[in-house]
Amino acid sequence: MDALVTWLQATSLSQTINLNLWIWPIAEAIHFIGLALLLGIVGFFDLRLMGFFRRISLIGAHDLVPFAIGGFALNLLTGIVFLIGHPEQYVHNVAWWWKVGCLFVAGANAGLFEVSIGARTMALGPGEDTPLSAKAIGLVSLIAWFGVLYFGRMLPFIGDAY
Amino acid sequence: MTDLTAWLEGTALATWVRESASLWAYPTVLTLHTVGLGIVVGASAVVDLRLLGYGRKLRIGALAPLFPLMAWAFALNALTGLLLYIADATIKTGQWVFWLKLALIFAALWVTFATRRIVLDNPDSRPEDVIPPNGTMLAFASLVLWTAAIIAGRFMAYIGVP
Numbered sequence: 001m002d003a004l005v006t007w008l009q010a011t012s013l014s015q016t017i018n019l020n021l022w023i024w025p026i027a028e029a030i031h032f033i034g035l036a037l038l039l040g041i042v043g044f045f046d047l048r049l050m051g052f053f054r055r056i057s058l059i060g061a062h063d064l065v066p067f068a069i070g071g072f073a074l075n076l077l078t079g080i081v082f083l084i085g086h087p088e089q090y091v092h093n094v095a096w097w098w099k100v101g102c103l104f105v106a107g108a109n110a111g112l113f114e115v116s117i118g119a120r121t122m123a124l125g126p127g128e129d130t131p132l133s134a135k136a137i138g139l140v141s142l143i144a145w146f147g148v149l150y151f152g153r154m155l156p157f158i159g160d161a162y
Numbered sequence: 163m164t165d166l167t168a169w170l171e172g173t174a175l176a177t178w179v180r181e182s183a184s185l186w187a188y189p190t191v192l193t194l195h196t197v198g199l200g201i202v203v204g205a206s207a208v209v210d211l212r213l214l215g216y217g218r219k220l221r222i223g224a225l226a227p228l229f230p231l232m233a234w235a236f237a238l239n240a241l242t243g244l245l246l247y248i249a250d251a252t253i254k255t256g257q258w259v260f261w262l263k264l265a266l267i268f269a270a271l272w273v274t275f276a277t278r279r280i281v282l283d284n285p286d287s288r289p290e291d292v293i294p295p296n297g298t299m300l301a302f303a304s305l306v307l308w309t310a311a312i313i314a315g316r317f318m319a320y321i322g323v324p
Contacts, residue, residue: 029316032199033309040204044228053227055286060219064211126224146197153196157189 001091008087017085024085027078034078035149037071042145049121049138051130058130059122093159095151102147109140167251180249188249195242199315201235203308206270209277213293213301222284222291229278236271257322263314270307276300 017023045061090096121134205228254260284291
């Protein structure tokens with residue numbers, strides 16, 4: 001791991017990220033915009049899956065998911081910028097590994113939904129309650145994404161990243 | 163003005179937020195501020211995207227319960243924002259980007275009240291959703307203003323700090 005860190009630090013991309021005064025702040029701003037887009041749309045769908053907002057059409061809410069994926073793409077990209085810029089402050093940070101763990105749970109959970117009960121659940125009309133399996137998946141998603149946010153925001157305080 | 167901000171910073175509450183080593187002080191206040199941001203901006207993005215013509219299977223009136231959610235999240239951010247402000251009142255008062263952020267938030271709120279009006283004007287009893295001619299402009303303005311508020315907030319860590 002340390003060899004990878006040293007190699008990343010030596011790349012010209014890493015040095016550019018650090019020498020330029022604006023790359024880091026702009027990447028951070030984009031990271032927060034992506035966060036809002038992702039959390040807002042996924043959280044909206046999750047709450048409906050959990051049985052709240054029953055007048056909402058499940059398929060209609062699901063139709064907005066490409067925007068959440070767009071937000072995620074922004075955050076993956078800017079996250080990689082942070083990682084290349086300062087790999088040492090992430091790979092040795094327990095909060096970062098928790099964040100990555102929560103990301104995998106959120107991703108696996110979403111994948112599970114799509115391949116299992118997704119189509120069946122989306123066929124439910126407005127006003128209809130969701131099955132317990134859908135409620136569980138919605139809750140896991142909500143907790144996992146808030147976990148991603150929590151450990152991301154706590155990176156400077158639980159570990160020592162900024 | 164400096165007397166007032168110095169007094170604010172000297173209060174026990176501000177000192178605790180700024181100087182306590184506890185994760186419950188500055189880190190948690192900052193994290194809650196980020197959670198509130200995600201809910202306010204994310205939920206309003208859902209409404210804005212629908213008004214812009216995405217997720218057409220969503221009945222506009224069914225989005226109404228998002229507004230109380232946004233109101234609670236906004237209250238959380240007003241409170242945590244106030245705590246973050248008093249913790250470093252002198253610096254923040256002197257930052258133009260802080261005043262820009264506040265102006266953007268007030269403008270965004272004003273636009274959000276207008277989009278809320280559109281949602282509330284589309285009850286279930288209406289056979290078809292009606293978006294007034296200015297709906298597209300309002301939705302676009304909401305997305306731009308909230309995004310700009312996030313950018314200004316993020317840049318408070320970089321512009322005008324000693």
